[in-house]
Every structure is written in C-alpha cells, then in structure tokens.
Amino acid sequence: MSFSPSIRVVTCLGRQLVAGVLLWLMLGSAAAAAEATIFYYQAAEGRLDGRKTYTNALLQLALDKTVDDYGPYEMQEAGRGLNKARLLRELEQGRFSNMFVRASISDDLLQRFTAVPFPLARGLEGYRVAFIRAANDEQEHRFCQVERAALQRLSIVQGIGWLDTRILQENGFSVQPISSYENMFSMLHKQRADLFFRAVNEIDVELHSVIHAHKVLRVEPCLALYYPLPRFFITDKSNRRNAERIYRGLVKAYSDGSFVKLWERNFASAMTQLQGRQIISLDNPFIRQLDPAYQQYNAVIDPYLSSPKTEKALH
Numbered sequence: 185m186s187f188s189p190s191i192r193v194v195t196c197l198g199r200q201l202v203a204g205v206l207l208w209l210m211l212g213s214a215a216a217a218a219e220a221t222i223f224y225y226q227a228a229e230g231r232l233d234g235r236k237t238y239t240n241a242l243l244q245l246a247l248d249k250t251v252d253d254y255g256p257y258e259m260q261e262a263g264r265g266l267n268k269a270r271l272l273r274e275l276e277q278g279r280f281s282n283m284f285v286r287a288s289i290s291d292d293l294l295q296r297f298t299a300v301p302f303p304l305a306r307g308l309e310g311y312r313v314a315f316i317r318a319a320n321d322e323q324e325h326r327f328c329q330v331e332r333a334a335l336q337r338l339s340i341v342q343g344i345g346w347l348d349t350r351i352l353q354e355n356g357f358s359v360q361p362i363s364s365y366e367n368m369f370s371m372l373h374k375q376r377a378d379l380f381f382r383a384v385n386e387i388d389v390e391l392h393s394v395i396h397a398h399k400v401l402r403v404e405p406c407l408a409l410y411y412p413l414p415r416f417f418i419t420d421k422s423n424r425r426n427a428e429r430i431y432r433g434l435v436k437a438y439s440d441g442s443f444v445k446l447w448e449r450n451f452a453s454a455m456t457q458l459q460g461r462q463i464i465s466l467d468n469p470f471i472r473q474l475d476p477a478y479q480q481y482n483a484v485i486d487p488y489l490s491s492p493k494t495e496k497a498l499h
Contacts, residue, residue: 219255219256220255220256220257220258221254221255221256221257221258221282221426222257222258222259222260222282223243223247223257223258223259223260223282223283223284223426224259224260224261224262224263224280224281224282224283224284225239225240225243225259225260225261225262225283225284225285226239226261226262226263226271226283226285226286227261227262227263227264227265228264236286237389238304238305238385238446238450238451239286239304240259241446242304242434242443242446243259243284243417243430244259245433245434245437245442245443245446246429246430246431246432246433246434246437247259247429247430247433248433249432249433249434249436249437249442250429250430250432250433250436253429253432254429262280262283263280263283267343267344267345267363267364267365268287268343268344268345268346269343269344269345269363270345271285272285272287272293272297272345275297275418275419275420276296276297276420276421278420280420281420282419282423282426283419283420284300284417284418284419284426284427284430285417285418285419286304286415286416286417287415287416287417287418288309288346288347288348288413288414288415289347289414289415289416289418289471289474290347290470290471291470291471291472291473291474292470293418294473294474296421297418297419297420297421298418298419298420298421298422298423298424298427299416299417299418299427300416300417300418300419300427300430300431300434301416301431301475301477301478302416302417302431302434302435302438302478302481303414303415303416303478303479303481303482304415304416304417305383305385305415305447305451306447306481306482306483307414307479307482307483307485308383308384308385308451308454308455308483308485309383309384309385309386309413309414309415310383310410310411310412310413310414311383311384311408311409311410311458311463311485312348312381312382312383312384312408312409312410312411313381313382313384313387313403313404313407313408313457313458313461314340314379314380314381314382314403314404314407315369315372315379315380315382315387315390315391315394315401315402315403315404316372316378316379316380316401316402316403316404317372317373317375317400317401317402318400318401318402319400324402324404324405325405325406327379327404327406327407328405328406328407330407332464335357335407335464336356336357336358337358338357338358338378338379339358339360339376339377339378339379340352340357340358340359340360340377340378340379340380340381341359341360341362341368341371341372341377341379341380342359342360342361342362342368342380342381343361343362343363343365343368344361344362344363346361347413347468347470348381348413349361350470351411351413351466351467351468351469351470352381352466354467354469355411355466355467360377368380369394369397369398369401370398372398372401373398373400373401379404381409383413384408384454384455384457384458385450385451385454385455386454387403387454387457388453388454388457391403403457405461406461406462407461407462407464408457408458408461408462408463408464409463409464409465409466410463410464410465410466411465411466411467411468412468412471413468414471414474414478416478417430438481447483455485458485458489459489461489463489
C-alpha cells in the first residue's frame with residue numbers, strides 16, 4: 185500500500201508537532217526544577233543522633249508557608265559527621281551555600297552569621313537534665329541531695345564548640361569538652377564522667393537512641409539546670425534574603441497554629457521531665473547584646489513545674 189505525498193507531509197508535520205510539544209514539556213519541567221531554591225540542613229553527627237528530626241521538620245514548615253511569596257524549594261542534607269565547631273567554621277568560610285543550622289545563639293555568632301531571631305524550641309532548650317550511669321535505683325538517686333559545691337566538682341561532659349560548655353565553665357562547673365557526640369555517652373558508660381546535661385526537649389529522643397548501646401545509662405531524676413539558651417537558625421552572613429524567608433515562614437506558622445502543633449507533638453511529654461525537680465538557675469553571660477524580642481514566642485513553662493525548689497545562680 186502506498187501513501188500520497190500530501191498524506192506523507194501531514195504525517196511528517198504531525199510528528200514534528202508531537203516532538204515539539206514533548207520538547208516544550210521537557211524544557212518547561214527543567215525550567216521549573218531549576219527555579220527551586222535548594223536549602224541545606226545539618227545532617228546527623230552519628231548513628232545515635234536523632235536531634236535533627238524536629239529542626240528539619242520546622243525548616244520544612246517555614247519553607248512550605250512561604251512558597252507563594254518566594255517560590256519552590258528543595259531540602260538536602262550536608263555536613264554529615266561534622267561536629268558543631270567544625271560545621272560552623274566551614275559555614276563561615278563559605279563551604280556551604282544556603283545552609284541553615286540550628287545553633288545556641290550568642291553575641292559572637294550574631295556578629296559572624298545571619299541569625300533568624302525565632303526560638304526554635306520556645307525556651308525549652310534552656311532547661312537541662314542529665315544522663316548518668318546507674319546500674320540500680322540507689323545509684324540513680326545518688327545526686328538528689330548533693331550540695332552545690334560538690335555538684336560543681338563533678339565531671340560533666342559537653343561538646344566542643346557548644347555554648348553550654350562555656351556557660352557551665354563560666355558558672356564554676358568542671359567540664360570535659362568532647363569532640364564526638366557518641367563518645368560523650370561512652371564516657372558515662374565507662375565511668376570517665378559523672379553527668380551529661382541535655383536539653384529537656386532532647387533527652388527522651390536521645391534515651392530511646394542510646395539505651396540499646398548503653399543499657400546502664402539513665403536520666404537523673406532530681407536535678408535540672410536552667411539558663412537562657414535561645415536556639416535560632418543561622419546561615420552565612422550574606423544569605424539575608426533566604427534568612428528573611430525562614431523568619432517570615434516561622435512567624436506565619438506560629439500565627440496560624442501549625443508551629444505550636446508541631447512543637448507540642450514533639451515536646452509536650454518532655455516537659456513532664458521537669459516536674460518535682462530542683463531547678464538550679466545559672467547565668468548566660470554570652471547573650472548580653474541579644475534583642476529580647478524573640479521571647480514573645482517562648483512557651484510558658486511554669487505550669488509544668490510542680491513546686492520545684494529553685495536555687496539562685498551558682499557563684
């Protein structure tokens with residue numbers, strides 16, 4: 185069977201039209217993908233590190249709330265295995281582009297980075313409870329009646345580059361700075377340290393992660409430290425437009441209730457850890473220049489404290 189020239193021409197034009205449409209769709213898809221801004225977030229520091237789950241969900245929430253104003257986005261992890269000190273050093277040196285890192289804010293960080301002035305855990309991170317090594321109930325309660333001076337002489341592990349390390353040292357505590365997150369738990373397990381203070385909103389997640397590897401670790405039941413420790417997202421100094429996007433997204437999520445719902449889903453049970461504890465208040469001398477406006481987003485913690493004995497700063 186043969187086709188007339190006119191039929192062959194129409195067929196050829198049809199194929200060209202289909203090919204053109206397919207090319208247009210492909211180019212359109214590629215252009216749409218290219219328009220998406222890539223936001224990098226901090227990867228876990230090790231296999232036991234589950235602390236980033238909430239922070240990453242919060243970053244995603246802020247980005248979702250601002251798509252209409254700023255356009256599409258993608259999230260990718262970076263900095264796997266880096267401790268906080270090294271990560272901040274490399275972020276400042278420009279190795280990571282458009283990366284947002286959760287950090288305990290200080291006057292120094294405010295000078296070196298662009299900060300998003302919104303408290304990610306709404307003030308909970310300032311309440312610190314400790315992991316200890318305890319093989320039985322008697323050992324678990326051995327610090328319940330400890331005197332202040334004795335507590336300051338105990339060996340505490342904290343991370344290199346953590347603001348907590350400097351705060352505890354400034355308040356007279358004996359602190360061993362450790363570079364590896366997982367090694368801090370090992371130090372307790374091997375009885376090379378007495379206490380590892382953690383944010384009350386982190387300790388339940390961490391206990392679930394470490395209990396299989398360190399069965400003798402428990403949460404000390406009687407004491408808690410408190411010092412102001414706002415944690416913000418920070419990014420490199422030149423990344424102001426994307427920092428503004430994250431701030432607007434967080435404020436919008438707070439206003440419509442979605443931020444508080446995420447916070448409660450992650451931390452409501454953690455606040456019961458504070459009930460009945462002796463709260464020891466410490467000074468944080470590293471936020472003298474910080475604008476206190478962020479405090480409007482903090483949670484009201486007092487209802488979760490069951491008549492604690494609150495002591496003044498240890499000086």
